Amino acid sequence: MTEPTAFSFDAESQALVDGAIAKYPPGKQASAVLPLLDIAQRQIGRLTGSAWLPTVAMDEVGRVLDMPNIRVYEVATFYLMFNIKPVGHFHLQVCGTTPCWLRGSDEVARACREFTGIKGYGETSADGYFTLSEVECLGACVNAPVLQVNDDYYEDMNAPRVAELLTALKRGEHPLRGPMNGRQNSAPEGGPATLLTIPAE
Amino acid sequence: MAKVTVDGITVEVPNGSNVLQACEAAGKEIPRFCYHERLSVAGNCRMCLVEIEKAPPKPFASCAYPVADGMVVHTDTPMVKAARRGVMEFLLINHPLDCPICDQGGECDLQDQSMGYGGDTSRYHENKRAVTNKDLGPLVKTVMTRCIHCTRCIRFSTEIAGVPEMGATARGESMEVGTYISKALSSELSGNLIDICPVGALTSKPYAFVARPWELKKTDSVDVLDAVGAAIRVDTRGSEVLRVLPRINEDVNEEWLADKSRFALDGLKRRRLDTPWVKREGKLARTTWPEAFAAIEAKLTGLSGDRIGAVAGNLCDAESMLALKHVMAALGSTNLDCRQDGAALDPSRREFFTFNTSIAGIEEADALIIIGSNPRHEAPLINARIRKRSLMGAFPIAHIGVAADLTYRHQYLGGTPQLLAGLRDGSNAFASVLRGAKKPMMIVGQGALARPDGAAILAACWALAAETGMLTPDWNGFNVLQTAAGRVAGLELGFATGKTLAQMLGGGVDLLWLLGADEFDAAAIGPNTFVVYQGHHGDRGAARADVILPGAAYTEKNGTYISTEGRVQRGALAVFPPGEAKEDWKILRAFSALIGKPLPYDNLEALRMCLVQENPLFDRLDILPHFGCSDTTGPVSVGAVGDALFEPAIENYYMTDPISRASPTMAACIEAQKHPKTPAESAMAAE
Numbered sequence: 001m002t003e004p005t006a007f008s009f010d011a012e013s014q015a016l017v018d019g020a021i022a023k024y025p026p027g028k029q030a031s032a033v034l035p036l037l038d039i040a041q042r043q044i045g046r047l048t049g050s051a052w053l054p055t056v057a058m059d060e061v062g063r064v065l066d067m068p069n070i071r072v073y074e075v076a077t078f079y080l081m082f083n084i085k086p087v088g089h090f091h092l093q094v095c096g097t098t099p100c101w102l103r104g105s106d107e108v109a110r111a112c113r114e115f116t117g118i119k120g121y122g123e124t125s126a127d128g129y130f131t132l133s134e135v136e137c138l139g140a141c142v143n144a145p146v147l148q149v150n151d152d153y154y155e156d157m158n159a160p161r162v163a164e165l166l167t168a169l170k171r172g173e174h175p176l177r178g179p180m181n182g183r184q185n186s187a188p189e190g191g192p193a194t195l196l197t198i199p200a201e
Numbered sequence: 202m203a204k205v206t207v208d209g210i211t212v213e214v215p216n217g218s219n220v221l222q223a224c225e226a227a228g229k230e231i232p233r234f235c236y237h238e239r240l241s242v243a244g245n246c247r248m249c250l251v252e253i254e255k256a257p258p259k260p261f262a263s264c265a266y267p268v269a270d271g272m273v274v275h276t277d278t279p280m281v282k283a284a285r286r287g288v289m290e291f292l293l294i295n296h297p298l299d300c301p302i303c304d305q306g307g308e309c310d311l312q313d314q315s316m317g318y319g320g321d322t323s324r325y326h327e328n329k330r331a332v333t334n335k336d337l338g339p340l341v342k343t344v345m346t347r348c349i350h351c352t353r354c355i356r357f358s359t360e361i362a363g364v365p366e367m368g369a370t371a372r373g374e375s376m377e378v379g380t381y382i383s384k385a386l387s388s389e390l391s392g393n394l395i396d397i398c399p400v401g402a403l404t405s406k407p408y409a410f411v412a413r414p415w416e417l418k419k420t421d422s423v424d425v426l427d428a429v430g431a432a433i434r435v436d437t438r439g440s441e442v443l444r445v446l447p448r449i450n451e452d453v454n455e456e457w458l459a460d461k462s463r464f465a466l467d468g469l470k471r472r473r474l475d476t477p478w479v480k481r482e483g484k485l486a487r488t489t490w491p492e493a494f495a496a497i498e499a500k501l502t503g504l505s506g507d508r509i510g511a512v513a514g515n516l517c518d519a520e521s522m523l524a525l526k527h528v529m530a531a532l533g534s535t536n537l538d539c540r541q542d543g544a545a546l547d548p549s550r551r552e553f554f555t556f557n558t559s560i561a562g563i564e565e566a567d568a569l570i571i572i573g574s575n576p577r578h579e580a581p582l583i584n585a586r587i588r589k590r591s592l593m594g595a596f597p598i599a600h601i602g603v604a605a606d607l608t609y610r611h612q613y614l615g616g617t618p619q620l621l622a623g624l625r626d627g628s629n630a631f632a633s634v635l636r637g638a639k640k641p642m643m644i645v646g647q648g649a650l651a652r653p654d655g656a657a658i659l660a661a662c663w664a665l666a667a668e669t670g671m672l673t674p675d676w677n678g679f680n681v682l683q684t685a686a687g688r689v690a691g692l693e694l695g696f697a698t699g700k701t702l703a704q705m706l707g708g709g710v711d712l713l714w715l716l717g718a719d720e721f722d723a724a725a726i727g728p729n730t731f732v733v734y735q736g737h738h739g740d741r742g743a744a745r746a747d748v749i750l751p752g753a754a755y756t757e758k759n760g761t762y763i764s765t766e767g768r769v770q771r772g773a774l775a776v777f778p779p780g781e782a783k784e785d786w787k788i789l790r791a792f793s794a795l796i797g798k799p800l801p802y803d804n805l806e807a808l809r810m811c812l813v814q815e816n817p818l819f820d821r822l823d824i825l826p827h828f829g830c831s832d833t834t835g836p837v838s839v840g841a842v843g844d845a846l847f848e849p850a851i852e853n854y855y856m857t858d859p860i861s862r863a864s865p866t867m868a869a870c871i872e873a874q875k876h877p878k879t880p881a882e883s884a885m886a887a888e
């Protein structure tokens with residue numbers, strides 16, 4: 001993926017941009033920098049299959065919001081959700097924070113590496129499908145370990161489930177997100193464990 | 202006012218001050234890295250910790266904590282000391298131990314403060330963090346591993362310079378200070394980053410590995426590379442000027458210095474005239490002083506005064522201009538000009554050619570119109586003051602001239618002087634802004650005056666000023682922004698009489714004495730005119746000369762200058778002129794003796810007495826009375842205001858005089874401006 005030399009918001013994004021800017025009082029439009037960066041990254045993902053933020057896109061955000069480019073770079077590099085390097089179609093984000101780690105995030109990461117041939121975090125697979133990153137707590141610890149793929153959380157992961165998921169993704173399917181072990185949302189594994197009967201008054 | 206007790210000393214400080222300021226008022230020095238009195242408060246280095254009574258029992262960052270009446274502060278309790286030691290230990294975790302090869306060594310805040318708060322051994326055995334260096338262009342060298350993330354450089358470029366290019370990208374352990382994209386800094390004030398960086402992360406590229414501060418002799422002087430009159434310190438070792446740094450002068454440059462003034466000094470070593478030259482058979486040849494003088498004398502025989510003329514250049518000191526004026530008088534000539542660009546400056550009254558509001562006075566103004574000037578290039582420090590005022594708010598600014606990024610918000614009205622008419626008759630909307638303002642001001646640049654209709658424009662500008670309430674008994678908002686350090690003194694000394702430069706060219710005189718005059722087209726001098734060039738650089742004037750008399754550059758003589766504000770200041774000799782070169786007034790004094798009309802002064806004191814006799818203004822060193830305008834009669838108008846578009850007064854900021862033209866550093870700046878490096882080249886240059 002080479003660095004593009006120009007960027008502008010397309011019609012679909014522009015509607016979102018206008019909406020985001022309209023949320024802030026006039027003159028304070030720079031507050032919309034986060035949504036705009038996100039819209040830009042999604043547009044690039046939509047058009048090229050790699051959702052990332054080249055410098056030209058950040059410059060465009062700076063121009064639209066009338067803020068110095070460096071201020072946009074500061075924000076974009078601060079948040080890990082913005083990819084300042086090209087990524088694959090599927091951005092595999094392995095949660096490595098303590099609860100996930102205790103529940104086997106190492107295994108999830110290893111399975112990702114094995115399936116994609118990626119050697120370490122931050123890399124993209126040779127076929128361009130996958131990029132592997134380590135992220136901090138995704139806030140879904142009850143169903144640890146968690147693997148986030150683009151916007152979707154796949155929970156209760158283990159090595160076979162990773163392989164199954166990635167195979168399906170590569171085939172172009174979109175497996176249902178959420179817990180992968182059949183539990184309902186964040187209910188206990190294997191069905192309800194408390195309040196099985198309604199206690200008599 | 203709030204009463205604050207610091208270590209038992211009670212002081213009164215204005216409400217809204219911070220605890221650090223209160224401590225300073227009490228004479229207690231507080232160590233700091235991120236706090237800088239001219240920048241916003243970041244409060245991120247935590248070095249300035251103090252203890253405050255009746256507050257939660259923890260150390261407070263004094264720079265970011267406001268004072269309250271009755272506050273009791275301790276700066277030397279065991280808790281404070283331990284806390285500062287802790288901060289220092291953290292700062293040093295990732296700071297390299299490379300002081301022996303660091304250019305900041307000897308003038309480094311971190312080095313100094315670690316003497317007070319650093320441990321004698323390190324408890325940190327892990328790897329230190331390493332950060333790749335950034336390429337910030339030809340002036341600022343980076344060693345980013347040394348950066349302690351104080352963000353002063355970021356705040357300086359955003360707040361003072363108004364060119365927000367520095368920032369902190371990524372976060373935590375990965376945070377890096379730089380421009381993110383590799384590009385040379387585009388501010389004319391970038392050299393100040395070197396001064397404000399408390400460690401050796403940002404240092405001077407041209408000065409890299411040149412000297413240690415304790416080897417240098419320091420001479421206080423004033424800058425002459427623009428007409429602002431910034432206070433400088435010239436650091437020398439032996440016969441070499443090694444660096445120029447700003448000194449604090451709140452009324453002029455505060456504590457900043459523009460890049461040309463700071464970095465053009467390597468031009469002082471190149472293309473110097475260090476011996477007299479005389480033209481023999483069409484070729485310049487080295488000669489001796491007596492022979493050079495004899496050649497001029499021979500040419501002078503039988504020449505009537507009317508056929509002799511003298512032009513003073515942009516860097517001239519008042520002493521040498523007065524001596525030249527006296528020599529010319531002895532020769533019977535009154536053909537003197539110090540306006541090389543032909544600017545229609547009316548010398549009849551000081552107010553017509555000076556910056557009357559004064560630089561500090563800009564902060565009082567409440568509306569500004571800039572006409573035919575780009576202060577960012579012509580006087581970066583004045584521009585910084587305008588920006589400072591602009592940031593305070595309620596300061597509408599309009600610009601007529603060549604459209605430019607002036608670093609502050611302004612309304613661009615257009616590029617033709619015809620707009621003046623609309624402002625005067627009120628049809629231009631900005632006219633009502635000026636009329637409605639209490640202290641409106643106007644800056645007229647040389648770009649508005651150095652043109653055929655300059656006199657008409659000057660008169661129109663003055664009239665506009667008078668009509669919009671800029672000229673009142675206690676406010677003078679009319680300002681001419683000079684670009685030449687010698688210009689105001691020249692006009693004050695009456696170095697603008699008889700034939701003008703234009704009239705002297707093309708054979709208007711038979712002998713033309715150029716005192717450091719290089720900023721006009723020397724090819725326009727008549728082929729039979731005998732040219733004496735007295736100056737320090739082999740530049741345009743010397744190339745056309747028949748006799749060259751080697752003079753002294755501003756760092757090599759004791760000279761008096763008048764800044765564009767009308768401030769009389771003295772530069773000082775820091776090193777001696779090279780080779781055979783002499784201080785300029787001495788050359789003229791020696792020549793006057795030779796022609797049998799010795800000037801009535803043998804030493805600088807006597808000459809300076811003469812200066813005062815010539816114009817009492819010269820007695821008023823360093824002070825600038827705040828004038829209003831008591832007489833609103835304007836300068837004489839000649840002809841009508843034309844409609845030619847304004848042109849820039851200076852072509853390129855980095856090269857405006859013989860010194861900066863000879864400077865490789867300035868050449869590198871222009872190169873960086875014209876041909877920005879590719880990212881790969883930048884990465885190479887950074888290492």
Ligand code: SF4
Nearest residue numbers: 348349351352354398
């Ligand atoms: S480079 Fe210097 S001034 Fe800038 S943040 Fe680092 S230490 Fe501070």
Ligand code: FES
Nearest residue numbers: 095100138140141
């Ligand atoms: S630790 Fe992985 S989601 Fe919270």
Ligand code: FES
Nearest residue numbers: 236246247249264
């Ligand atoms: S000087 Fe107070 S926190 Fe840095």
